[in-house]
């Protein structure tokens with residue numbers, strides 16, 4: 001869900017939509033919920049960006065991409081990295097979650113269900129390939145800090161699960 | 167220079183030292199875990215350990231950026247990370263211990279994670295907004311680290327005869343470094359007095375309780391060794407530190423001021 005009380009000026013949205021997460025290219029920075037503020041003042045676009053994880057290497061790239069995207073339409077952008085409030089998977093938009101699933105990454109479960117699959121062996125994560133929940137955890141850590149590795153016991157495909165972060 | 171100015175400078179210096187006391191643990195442990203990139207016992211644990219390393223490095227960067235800002239000098243986060251001499255690093259001895267074997271790496275991680283999470287839980291309520299924000303962000307990551315390391319302690323401890331023996335040996339060996347986690351340096355005492363820092367000695371008992379509980383679950387024996395060693399937090403490191411720093415600082419020392 002896109003949090004409504006965020007101060008993101010409407011006329012900046014089309015440009016923000018063109019900047020994506022380099023590791024999940026189908027998700028724009030707006031889908032991901034990492035833009036916490038975007039306002040234009042005296043011809044300069046001020047953006048507040050928050051990292052998904054502290055060490056997320058995508059943040060530097062996203063910052064550069066934002067500046068580049070705005071410079072292409074002749075605007076200067078300044079990007080400030082903010083830590084508080086800390087990013088949560090709740091900030092990923094519904095549209096973003098759907099794109100993520102289509103891309104082959106299972107969407108985050110609720111906090112308590114997430115614990116059950118990552119700590120216990122409950123079968124709740126839905127395979128993005130065949131839709132089965134007959135899946136099991138392979139590794140708590142995946143290709144990036146935000147994901148865990150699962151395997152589907154029906155279609156046998158391994159896949160990434162986007163961990164719940166709250 | 168008036169008296170108030172000097173007082174403010176002194177406080178800043180203590181805050182600077184305090185930040186490094188926390189941050190250096192994360193940097194040095196991140197470096198140790200980073201050494202395992204491509205060398206983990208299997209793909210999943212390799213990725214897990216380097217992911218943890220990355221989280222810690224991210225936290226370190228936030229701390230160092232803050233420290234650089236208040237240092238009053240023209241310092242950057244990189245200067246703080248790469249250009250200090252060994253005696254100026256304030257990490258505890260535990261985190262600099264080498265990756266002797268996988269069980270050893272896990273034991274080191276576990277003994278640190280339990281402490282680290284307790285510290286973050288307190289630090290997130292510090293009146294210092296930057297420290298509180300870094301902690302609040304880090305807490306989610308650190309609780310995941312702790313989950314990973316304690317799971318492995320149980321798996322190896324309650325595993326085969328060999329894994330159990332190796333895990334026990336690692337815990338016995340690293341136990342001597344745990345007491346230092348709760349040793350308060352001048353900066354920590356000073357900042358606690360100011361209400362910004364955390365009185366870590368207050369949760370020592372809780373730490374040993376929690377660690378013992380997980381060790382019991384792992385069918386391991388809780389060490390009775392009462393001989394503890396310390397020094398890292400005051401810059402007196404073990405023989406492993408020099409080699410670690412040689413690796414860490416190599417690029418900046420060889421090609422001064424190089425950037426990406």
Ligand SMILES: [Zn+2]
Pocket residue numbers: 127128129130131132152153154155156157
């Ligand atoms: Zn499937």
